[in-house]
Amino acid sequence: MLAAQRRALLLERLVLDGRIVAKDLAAELGISEDSIRRDLRELATGGLCQRVYGGALPVSPAIANYTARQAVAVDSKTRVALAAAALIQPGMAVILDGGTTALAVAQALPKALQATVITHSPTVAAALGQHPDLEIYLLGGRIFKHSMVASGAAAVEAAQAVTADLFLLGVTGVHHEAGLTTGDADEAAMKRALSRRAADTYVLASAEKIGAASRFSVLPVQEVAGVITDAEPTDRAVQDLTAAGVSIFPASVE
Structure with missing residues:
Protein backbone atom coordinates (compact mmCIF):
# COMPACT_ATOMS: atom_id res chain seq x y z
CA MET A 1 0.00 0.00 0.00
CA LEU A 2 1.39 3.39 -1.00
CA ALA A 3 1.93 6.06 1.65
CA ALA A 4 -0.82 8.25 0.17
CA GLN A 5 -3.24 5.32 0.32
CA ARG A 6 -2.33 4.63 3.95
CA ARG A 7 -2.91 8.25 4.91
CA ALA A 8 -6.29 8.26 3.20
CA LEU A 9 -7.15 5.11 5.15
CA LEU A 10 -6.01 6.71 8.41
CA LEU A 11 -8.28 9.69 7.84
CA GLU A 12 -11.16 7.34 7.03
CA ARG A 13 -10.59 5.41 10.26
CA LEU A 14 -10.51 8.64 12.26
CA VAL A 15 -13.98 9.45 10.95
CA LEU A 16 -15.36 5.94 11.44
CA ASP A 17 -13.72 4.98 14.75
CA GLY A 18 -12.99 8.36 16.32
CA ARG A 19 -9.37 7.38 16.99
CA ILE A 20 -6.37 5.49 15.67
CA VAL A 21 -4.33 3.02 17.74
CA ALA A 22 -1.04 2.72 15.88
CA LYS A 23 -0.20 -0.76 17.18
CA ASP A 24 -3.56 -2.23 16.23
CA LEU A 25 -3.68 -0.68 12.77
CA ALA A 26 -0.10 -1.73 12.02
CA ALA A 27 -0.98 -5.32 12.87
CA GLU A 28 -4.14 -5.17 10.74
CA LEU A 29 -2.26 -3.83 7.71
CA GLY A 30 0.83 -5.98 8.22
CA ILE A 31 3.22 -3.02 8.36
CA SER A 32 5.45 -1.52 11.04
CA GLU A 33 4.23 0.85 13.73
CA ASP A 34 6.95 3.24 12.59
CA SER A 35 5.22 3.54 9.21
CA ILE A 36 1.93 4.39 10.89
CA ARG A 37 3.64 6.90 13.16
CA ARG A 38 5.34 8.59 10.19
CA ASP A 39 1.98 8.87 8.44
CA LEU A 40 0.40 10.35 11.56
CA THR A 45 1.73 18.60 10.33
CA GLY A 46 -1.06 19.27 7.85
CA GLY A 47 -3.54 19.88 10.66
CA LEU A 48 -5.53 16.74 9.83
CA CYS A 49 -5.23 14.89 13.14
CA GLN A 50 -4.04 15.36 16.72
CA ARG A 51 -1.33 12.92 17.73
CA VAL A 52 -1.64 11.38 21.19
CA TYR A 53 0.24 8.63 22.98
CA GLY A 54 -0.16 5.43 20.98
CA GLY A 55 -1.98 6.96 18.01
CA ALA A 56 -4.15 9.90 17.04
CA LEU A 57 -7.53 11.59 17.56
CA PRO A 58 -9.62 13.83 15.30
CA VAL A 59 -8.35 17.40 15.31
CA SER A 60 -10.75 20.01 16.66
CA PRO A 61 -12.25 22.36 14.06
CA ALA A 62 -12.25 25.06 16.76
CA ILE A 63 -8.58 25.88 16.20
CA ALA A 64 -9.34 28.42 13.46
CA ASN A 65 -9.02 32.14 14.25
CA TYR A 66 -11.73 33.97 16.18
CA THR A 67 -13.37 35.53 13.12
CA ALA A 68 -13.53 32.23 11.27
CA ARG A 69 -14.93 30.40 14.30
CA GLN A 70 -17.86 32.79 14.50
CA ALA A 71 -19.21 31.06 11.39
CA VAL A 72 -18.60 27.49 12.65
CA ALA A 73 -21.54 25.47 14.05
CA VAL A 74 -23.58 28.58 14.84
CA ASP A 75 -26.83 26.71 15.55
CA SER A 76 -25.01 24.15 17.70
CA LYS A 77 -23.37 26.86 19.78
CA THR A 78 -26.71 28.61 20.22
CA ARG A 79 -28.31 25.44 21.59
CA VAL A 80 -25.44 24.95 24.04
CA ALA A 81 -25.56 28.61 25.04
CA LEU A 82 -29.27 28.50 25.83
CA ALA A 83 -28.82 25.41 28.00
CA ALA A 84 -25.86 26.99 29.79
CA GLN A 114 -29.49 40.13 38.43
CA ALA A 115 -26.15 38.42 38.88
CA GLN A 130 -26.83 45.98 27.73
CA HIS A 131 -27.85 44.03 30.84
CA PRO A 132 -28.68 46.77 33.36
CA ASP A 133 -28.72 44.55 36.46
CA LEU A 134 -25.53 42.60 35.86
CA GLU A 135 -22.34 43.39 37.72
CA ILE A 136 -19.46 42.83 35.32
CA TYR A 137 -15.86 42.22 36.40
CA LEU A 138 -13.24 42.12 33.64
CA LEU A 139 -9.94 40.38 34.42
CA GLY A 140 -6.96 41.86 32.61
CA GLY A 141 -3.73 40.63 31.08
CA ARG A 142 -2.15 39.96 27.71
CA ILE A 143 -4.85 39.46 25.07
CA PHE A 144 -4.68 36.14 23.27
CA LYS A 145 -6.30 37.14 19.98
CA ALA A 150 -6.65 37.80 28.67
CA SER A 151 -4.02 35.20 29.49
CA GLY A 152 -0.51 34.95 30.88
CA ALA A 153 0.85 35.54 34.36
CA ALA A 154 -1.02 38.80 35.01
CA ALA A 155 -4.36 37.27 34.10
CA VAL A 156 -3.75 34.16 36.22
CA GLU A 157 -2.82 36.37 39.18
CA ALA A 158 -6.00 38.42 38.71
CA ALA A 159 -8.02 35.21 38.76
CA GLN A 160 -6.81 34.40 42.28
CA ALA A 161 -8.81 37.35 43.64
CA VAL A 162 -12.24 36.07 42.58
CA THR A 163 -14.61 33.32 43.65
CA ALA A 164 -17.77 32.15 41.95
CA ASP A 165 -20.62 29.68 42.12
CA LEU A 166 -20.16 28.53 38.55
CA PHE A 167 -17.59 28.54 35.76
CA LEU A 168 -18.75 28.05 32.18
CA LEU A 169 -15.64 26.71 30.47
CA GLY A 170 -14.96 26.77 26.76
CA VAL A 171 -12.52 24.29 25.20
CA THR A 172 -11.69 23.10 21.70
CA GLY A 173 -11.76 19.38 22.44
CA VAL A 174 -13.64 17.01 24.78
CA HIS A 175 -12.48 13.40 24.88
CA HIS A 176 -12.92 10.69 27.49
CA GLU A 177 -9.19 9.87 27.50
CA ALA A 178 -7.45 13.04 26.26
CA GLY A 179 -9.67 15.13 28.52
CA LEU A 180 -10.45 18.80 27.97
CA THR A 181 -8.00 20.45 25.61
CA THR A 182 -7.23 23.73 23.88
CA GLY A 183 -4.65 24.99 21.42
CA ASP A 184 -2.54 27.36 23.53
CA ALA A 185 -0.54 26.64 26.71
CA ASP A 186 -1.18 30.02 28.37
CA GLU A 187 -4.88 29.84 27.62
CA ALA A 188 -5.02 26.33 29.10
CA ALA A 189 -3.32 27.60 32.28
CA MET A 190 -5.83 30.45 32.56
CA LYS A 191 -8.76 28.07 32.19
CA ARG A 192 -7.35 25.84 34.95
CA ALA A 193 -6.88 28.85 37.21
CA LEU A 194 -10.46 29.96 36.67
CA SER A 195 -11.85 26.48 37.30
CA ARG A 196 -10.20 26.49 40.74
CA ARG A 197 -12.09 29.67 41.64
CA ALA A 198 -15.57 28.24 41.10
CA ALA A 199 -17.64 25.76 43.08
CA ASP A 200 -18.72 23.98 39.88
CA THR A 201 -17.35 23.94 36.34
CA TYR A 202 -19.49 23.10 33.31
CA VAL A 203 -18.04 22.65 29.84
CA LEU A 204 -19.55 24.41 26.81
CA ALA A 205 -19.19 21.81 24.06
CA SER A 206 -20.96 22.17 20.75
CA ALA A 207 -21.16 18.86 18.90
CA GLU A 208 -18.05 19.31 16.74
CA LYS A 209 -15.82 19.42 19.85
CA ILE A 210 -17.00 16.08 21.26
CA GLY A 211 -14.46 13.33 20.58
CA ALA A 212 -11.87 15.81 19.26
CA ALA A 213 -8.60 16.94 20.80
CA SER A 214 -6.13 19.83 20.73
CA ALA A 231 -24.24 16.01 20.39
CA GLU A 232 -26.61 13.09 20.00
CA PRO A 233 -26.76 10.70 23.00
CA THR A 234 -26.11 7.85 20.56
CA ASP A 235 -22.83 9.42 19.42
CA ARG A 236 -19.98 7.05 20.27
CA ALA A 237 -17.87 9.83 21.81
CA VAL A 238 -20.78 10.86 24.07
CA GLN A 239 -21.24 7.25 25.16
CA ASP A 240 -17.52 7.00 25.92
CA LEU A 241 -17.76 10.12 28.10
CA THR A 242 -20.76 8.70 29.96
CA ALA A 243 -18.94 5.41 30.51
CA ALA A 244 -16.01 7.39 31.94
CA GLY A 245 -18.32 8.86 34.58
CA VAL A 246 -18.90 12.25 32.96
CA SER A 247 -22.31 13.89 33.46
CA ILE A 248 -23.78 14.96 30.13
CA PHE A 249 -26.25 17.86 30.11
CA PRO A 250 -28.07 17.72 26.76
CA ALA A 251 -28.85 20.90 24.91
CA SER A 252 -32.10 20.43 23.01
CA VAL A 253 -31.75 19.30 19.42
CA GLU A 254 -34.70 20.40 17.31
Whole structure:
Protein backbone atom coordinates (compact mmCIF):
# COMPACT_ATOMS: atom_id res chain seq x y z
CA MET A 1 0.00 0.00 0.00
CA LEU A 2 1.39 3.39 -1.00
CA ALA A 3 1.93 6.06 1.65
CA ALA A 4 -0.82 8.25 0.17
CA GLN A 5 -3.24 5.32 0.32
CA ARG A 6 -2.33 4.63 3.95
CA ARG A 7 -2.91 8.25 4.91
CA ALA A 8 -6.29 8.26 3.20
CA LEU A 9 -7.15 5.11 5.15
CA LEU A 10 -6.01 6.71 8.41
CA LEU A 11 -8.28 9.69 7.84
CA GLU A 12 -11.16 7.34 7.03
CA ARG A 13 -10.59 5.41 10.26
CA LEU A 14 -10.51 8.64 12.26
CA VAL A 15 -13.98 9.45 10.95
CA LEU A 16 -15.36 5.94 11.44
CA ASP A 17 -13.72 4.98 14.75
CA GLY A 18 -12.99 8.36 16.32
CA ARG A 19 -9.37 7.38 16.99
CA ILE A 20 -6.37 5.49 15.67
CA VAL A 21 -4.33 3.02 17.74
CA ALA A 22 -1.04 2.72 15.88
CA LYS A 23 -0.20 -0.76 17.18
CA ASP A 24 -3.56 -2.23 16.23
CA LEU A 25 -3.68 -0.68 12.77
CA ALA A 26 -0.10 -1.73 12.02
CA ALA A 27 -0.98 -5.32 12.87
CA GLU A 28 -4.14 -5.17 10.74
CA LEU A 29 -2.26 -3.83 7.71
CA GLY A 30 0.83 -5.98 8.22
CA ILE A 31 3.22 -3.02 8.36
CA SER A 32 5.45 -1.52 11.04
CA GLU A 33 4.23 0.85 13.73
CA ASP A 34 6.95 3.24 12.59
CA SER A 35 5.22 3.54 9.21
CA ILE A 36 1.93 4.39 10.89
CA ARG A 37 3.64 6.90 13.16
CA ARG A 38 5.34 8.59 10.19
CA ASP A 39 1.98 8.87 8.44
CA LEU A 40 0.40 10.35 11.56
CA ARG A 41 3.21 12.90 11.85
CA GLU A 42 2.58 13.96 8.26
CA LEU A 43 -1.17 14.25 8.85
CA ALA A 44 -0.64 16.18 12.08
CA THR A 45 1.73 18.60 10.33
CA GLY A 46 -1.06 19.27 7.85
CA GLY A 47 -3.54 19.88 10.66
CA LEU A 48 -5.53 16.74 9.83
CA CYS A 49 -5.23 14.89 13.14
CA GLN A 50 -4.04 15.36 16.72
CA ARG A 51 -1.33 12.92 17.73
CA VAL A 52 -1.64 11.38 21.19
CA TYR A 53 0.24 8.63 22.98
CA GLY A 54 -0.16 5.43 20.98
CA GLY A 55 -1.98 6.96 18.01
CA ALA A 56 -4.15 9.90 17.04
CA LEU A 57 -7.53 11.59 17.56
CA PRO A 58 -9.62 13.83 15.30
CA VAL A 59 -8.35 17.40 15.31
CA SER A 60 -10.75 20.01 16.66
CA PRO A 61 -12.25 22.36 14.06
CA ALA A 62 -12.25 25.06 16.76
CA ILE A 63 -8.58 25.88 16.20
CA ALA A 64 -9.34 28.42 13.46
CA ASN A 65 -9.02 32.14 14.25
CA TYR A 66 -11.73 33.97 16.18
CA THR A 67 -13.37 35.53 13.12
CA ALA A 68 -13.53 32.23 11.27
CA ARG A 69 -14.93 30.40 14.30
CA GLN A 70 -17.86 32.79 14.50
CA ALA A 71 -19.21 31.06 11.39
CA VAL A 72 -18.60 27.49 12.65
CA ALA A 73 -21.54 25.47 14.05
CA VAL A 74 -23.58 28.58 14.84
CA ASP A 75 -26.83 26.71 15.55
CA SER A 76 -25.01 24.15 17.70
CA LYS A 77 -23.37 26.86 19.78
CA THR A 78 -26.71 28.61 20.22
CA ARG A 79 -28.31 25.44 21.59
CA VAL A 80 -25.44 24.95 24.04
CA ALA A 81 -25.56 28.61 25.04
CA LEU A 82 -29.27 28.50 25.83
CA ALA A 83 -28.82 25.41 28.00
CA ALA A 84 -25.86 26.99 29.79
CA ALA A 85 -27.65 30.28 30.36
CA ALA A 86 -30.45 28.39 32.11
CA LEU A 87 -27.95 27.31 34.80
CA ILE A 88 -27.37 30.91 35.88
CA GLN A 89 -29.77 31.88 38.64
CA PRO A 90 -30.41 35.35 40.10
CA GLY A 91 -27.81 36.33 42.68
CA MET A 92 -25.13 33.97 41.39
CA ALA A 93 -21.52 34.89 40.74
CA VAL A 94 -20.50 33.28 37.45
CA ILE A 95 -17.17 33.09 35.64
CA LEU A 96 -17.78 33.14 31.90
CA ASP A 97 -14.96 32.02 29.64
CA GLY A 98 -14.07 33.63 26.32
CA GLY A 99 -14.57 32.36 22.79
CA THR A 100 -17.52 32.19 20.45
CA THR A 101 -19.69 29.83 22.51
CA ALA A 102 -19.20 31.93 25.65
CA LEU A 103 -20.17 34.99 23.63
CA ALA A 104 -23.36 33.16 22.62
CA VAL A 105 -24.05 32.51 26.33
CA ALA A 106 -23.68 36.23 27.09
CA GLN A 107 -26.13 37.03 24.30
CA ALA A 108 -28.59 34.42 25.61
CA LEU A 109 -28.82 35.78 29.16
CA PRO A 110 -32.13 37.42 30.08
CA LYS A 111 -31.90 41.21 30.08
CA ALA A 112 -33.49 41.37 33.55
CA LEU A 113 -31.03 38.92 35.16
CA GLN A 114 -29.49 40.13 38.43
CA ALA A 115 -26.15 38.42 38.88
CA THR A 116 -22.39 38.94 38.83
CA VAL A 117 -20.39 37.88 35.78
CA ILE A 118 -16.61 37.63 35.90
CA THR A 119 -14.81 37.24 32.59
CA HIS A 120 -11.38 37.64 31.03
CA SER A 121 -12.91 38.31 27.62
CA PRO A 122 -13.44 41.95 26.57
CA THR A 123 -15.86 40.84 23.85
CA VAL A 124 -17.99 38.95 26.38
CA ALA A 125 -17.88 41.92 28.79
CA ALA A 126 -18.98 44.27 26.02
CA ALA A 127 -21.88 41.98 25.06
CA LEU A 128 -23.11 42.12 28.67
CA GLY A 129 -23.15 45.92 28.69
CA GLN A 130 -26.83 45.98 27.73
CA HIS A 131 -27.85 44.03 30.84
CA PRO A 132 -28.68 46.77 33.36
CA ASP A 133 -28.72 44.55 36.46
CA LEU A 134 -25.53 42.60 35.86
CA GLU A 135 -22.34 43.39 37.72
CA ILE A 136 -19.46 42.83 35.32
CA TYR A 137 -15.86 42.22 36.40
CA LEU A 138 -13.24 42.12 33.64
CA LEU A 139 -9.94 40.38 34.42
CA GLY A 140 -6.96 41.86 32.61
CA GLY A 141 -3.73 40.63 31.08
CA ARG A 142 -2.15 39.96 27.71
CA ILE A 143 -4.85 39.46 25.07
CA PHE A 144 -4.68 36.14 23.27
CA LYS A 145 -6.30 37.14 19.98
CA HIS A 146 -7.28 33.63 18.91
CA SER A 147 -10.03 33.65 21.54
CA MET A 148 -9.98 37.35 22.47
CA VAL A 149 -9.21 36.63 26.12
CA ALA A 150 -6.65 37.80 28.67
CA SER A 151 -4.02 35.20 29.49
CA GLY A 152 -0.51 34.95 30.88
CA ALA A 153 0.85 35.54 34.36
CA ALA A 154 -1.02 38.80 35.01
CA ALA A 155 -4.36 37.27 34.10
CA VAL A 156 -3.75 34.16 36.22
CA GLU A 157 -2.82 36.37 39.18
CA ALA A 158 -6.00 38.42 38.71
CA ALA A 159 -8.02 35.21 38.76
CA GLN A 160 -6.81 34.40 42.28
CA ALA A 161 -8.81 37.35 43.64
CA VAL A 162 -12.24 36.07 42.58
CA THR A 163 -14.61 33.32 43.65
CA ALA A 164 -17.77 32.15 41.95
CA ASP A 165 -20.62 29.68 42.12
CA LEU A 166 -20.16 28.53 38.55
CA PHE A 167 -17.59 28.54 35.76
CA LEU A 168 -18.75 28.05 32.18
CA LEU A 169 -15.64 26.71 30.47
CA GLY A 170 -14.96 26.77 26.76
CA VAL A 171 -12.52 24.29 25.20
CA THR A 172 -11.69 23.10 21.70
CA GLY A 173 -11.76 19.38 22.44
CA VAL A 174 -13.64 17.01 24.78
CA HIS A 175 -12.48 13.40 24.88
CA HIS A 176 -12.92 10.69 27.49
CA GLU A 177 -9.19 9.87 27.50
CA ALA A 178 -7.45 13.04 26.26
CA GLY A 179 -9.67 15.13 28.52
CA LEU A 180 -10.45 18.80 27.97
CA THR A 181 -8.00 20.45 25.61
CA THR A 182 -7.23 23.73 23.88
CA GLY A 183 -4.65 24.99 21.42
CA ASP A 184 -2.54 27.36 23.53
CA ALA A 185 -0.54 26.64 26.71
CA ASP A 186 -1.18 30.02 28.37
CA GLU A 187 -4.88 29.84 27.62
CA ALA A 188 -5.02 26.33 29.10
CA ALA A 189 -3.32 27.60 32.28
CA MET A 190 -5.83 30.45 32.56
CA LYS A 191 -8.76 28.07 32.19
CA ARG A 192 -7.35 25.84 34.95
CA ALA A 193 -6.88 28.85 37.21
CA LEU A 194 -10.46 29.96 36.67
CA SER A 195 -11.85 26.48 37.30
CA ARG A 196 -10.20 26.49 40.74
CA ARG A 197 -12.09 29.67 41.64
CA ALA A 198 -15.57 28.24 41.10
CA ALA A 199 -17.64 25.76 43.08
CA ASP A 200 -18.72 23.98 39.88
CA THR A 201 -17.35 23.94 36.34
CA TYR A 202 -19.49 23.10 33.31
CA VAL A 203 -18.04 22.65 29.84
CA LEU A 204 -19.55 24.41 26.81
CA ALA A 205 -19.19 21.81 24.06
CA SER A 206 -20.96 22.17 20.75
CA ALA A 207 -21.16 18.86 18.90
CA GLU A 208 -18.05 19.31 16.74
CA LYS A 209 -15.82 19.42 19.85
CA ILE A 210 -17.00 16.08 21.26
CA GLY A 211 -14.46 13.33 20.58
CA ALA A 212 -11.87 15.81 19.26
CA ALA A 213 -8.60 16.94 20.80
CA SER A 214 -6.13 19.83 20.73
CA ARG A 215 -2.51 20.07 21.84
CA PHE A 216 -2.71 21.38 25.43
CA SER A 217 -4.52 19.80 28.36
CA VAL A 218 -6.86 21.91 30.48
CA LEU A 219 -8.44 19.38 32.85
CA PRO A 220 -9.40 15.71 33.00
CA VAL A 221 -13.08 15.35 32.11
CA GLN A 222 -13.77 13.76 35.50
CA GLU A 223 -12.91 17.04 37.27
CA VAL A 224 -15.90 19.01 35.96
CA ALA A 225 -19.52 18.93 37.09
CA GLY A 226 -20.75 18.23 33.59
CA VAL A 227 -20.52 18.73 29.84
CA ILE A 228 -23.24 20.74 28.10
CA THR A 229 -23.57 19.52 24.52
CA ASP A 230 -26.02 19.12 21.69
CA ALA A 231 -24.24 16.01 20.39
CA GLU A 232 -26.61 13.09 20.00
CA PRO A 233 -26.76 10.70 23.00
CA THR A 234 -26.11 7.85 20.56
CA ASP A 235 -22.83 9.42 19.42
CA ARG A 236 -19.98 7.05 20.27
CA ALA A 237 -17.87 9.83 21.81
CA VAL A 238 -20.78 10.86 24.07
CA GLN A 239 -21.24 7.25 25.16
CA ASP A 240 -17.52 7.00 25.92
CA LEU A 241 -17.76 10.12 28.10
CA THR A 242 -20.76 8.70 29.96
CA ALA A 243 -18.94 5.41 30.51
CA ALA A 244 -16.01 7.39 31.94
CA GLY A 245 -18.32 8.86 34.58
CA VAL A 246 -18.90 12.25 32.96
CA SER A 247 -22.31 13.89 33.46
CA ILE A 248 -23.78 14.96 30.13
CA PHE A 249 -26.25 17.86 30.11
CA PRO A 250 -28.07 17.72 26.76
CA ALA A 251 -28.85 20.90 24.91
CA SER A 252 -32.10 20.43 23.01
CA VAL A 253 -31.75 19.30 19.42
CA GLU A 254 -34.70 20.40 17.31
